Amino acid sequence: MLALASHLSTVESEKQKLRAQVRRLCQENQWLRDELAGTQQRLQRSEQAVAQLEEEKKHLEFLGQLRQYDEDGHTSEEKEGDATKDSLDDLFPNEEEEDPSNGLSRGQGATAAQQGGYEIPARLRTLHNLVIQYAAQGRYEVAVPLCKQALEDLERTSGRGH
Numbered sequence: 001m002l003a004l005a006s007h008l009s010t011v012e013s014e015k016q017k018l019r020a021q022v023r024r025l026c027q028e029n030q031w032l033r034d035e036l037a038g039t040q041q042r043l044q045r046s047e048q049a050v051a052q053l054e055e056e057k058k059h060l061e062f063l064g065q066l067r068q069y070d071e072d073g074h075t076s077e078e079k080e081g082d083a084t085k086d087s088l089d090d091l092f093p094n095e096e097e098e099d100p101s102n103g104l105s106r107g108q109g110a111t112a113a114q115q116g117g118y119e120i121p122a123r124l125r126t127l128h129n130l131v132i133q134y135a136a137q138g139r140y141e142v143a144v145p146l147c148k149q150a151l152e153d154l155e156r157t158s159g160r161g162h
Contacts, residue, residue, distance in 0.1 A: 059142055063149075070123040121157065124150055 127150040134143035154162070 055142070059145075066123060066126055070121075070126075121153075124154055124157075127153070 127146055131143045131147045131150065134140070134146065
């Protein structure tokens with residue numbers, strides 16, 4: 001009987017040790033789950049940032065290509081005259097659509113500006129067309145910086161009070 005009581009107390013103490021170990025493992029498991037959730041959130045934010053940076057990179061590469069065309073256009077404008085304007089019109093055929101803000105078509109507005117002694121640079125017209133296209137697609141995160149850039153370029157070329 002004494003041996004049985006001794007054995008039962010040993011089993012009971014082992015049972016208590018195992019319960020304590022299970023509690024510790026549950027706590028570690030919960031801590032690991034919390035760490036995993038936090039890491040997954042940081043990963044998701046990082047992936048979003050990477051996607052946004054990739055979109056900005058594509059946008060900047062596109063702007064670089066536009067600058068290349070603008071630079072090519074300035075050198076060839078001296079040689080070829082209006083050939084560059086015609087090629088830009090071919091690239092953006094929707095320039096003749098009506099602009100609801102002033103009631104004039106874009107072509108009429110550009111003609112009026114040219115008659116007033118001011119010619120809108122092809123780069124600004126291109127940026128304007130891109131802003132309208134991106135805004136129509138609901139891609140305001142791309143359209144707004146383009147619009148700001150067009151305004152800065154216009155201020156730089158024509159002066160702030162133009």
